[in-house]
Amino acid sequence: MSDCLFCKIVAGEIPSNKVYEDDLCYAFYDIDPQAPVHFLVIPKEHIQSVSAVNKENSRVVSHIFEVIAKLADELNLKSYRVVSNIGEQAGQSVFHMHFHVLSGRDMTWPPG
Secondary structure, eight states: OTTOHHHHHHTTSSOOOEEEEOSSEEEEEOSSOSSSEEEEEEESSOOOOGGGOOTTTHHHHHHHHHHHHHHHHHTTOSSEEEEOOOSGGGTOOSOSOOEEEEESSOOOSSOO
């Protein structure tokens, strides 16, 4: 999608601080971290949000969670939160499915 911020990051049109990349997904540090460790994992394929997951694209979601577990292990994260916002009211600001991985501080609920 030509006007999608995350599609432009995947394409290398916008710089990012890469954590990981493979054929299906890309992980990079958040530019406005909400915890000492805060990175995003996104599919390379444009999927609007978790609400757009279906039989044809669900394989990438399971792969992303495998990658999150691998990165958490590599980064020695013993405790972490994974968050995906779906829709504007929930706080989704980039309409390309993404998972925030946060660690390094006590996580309160509600967040903030």
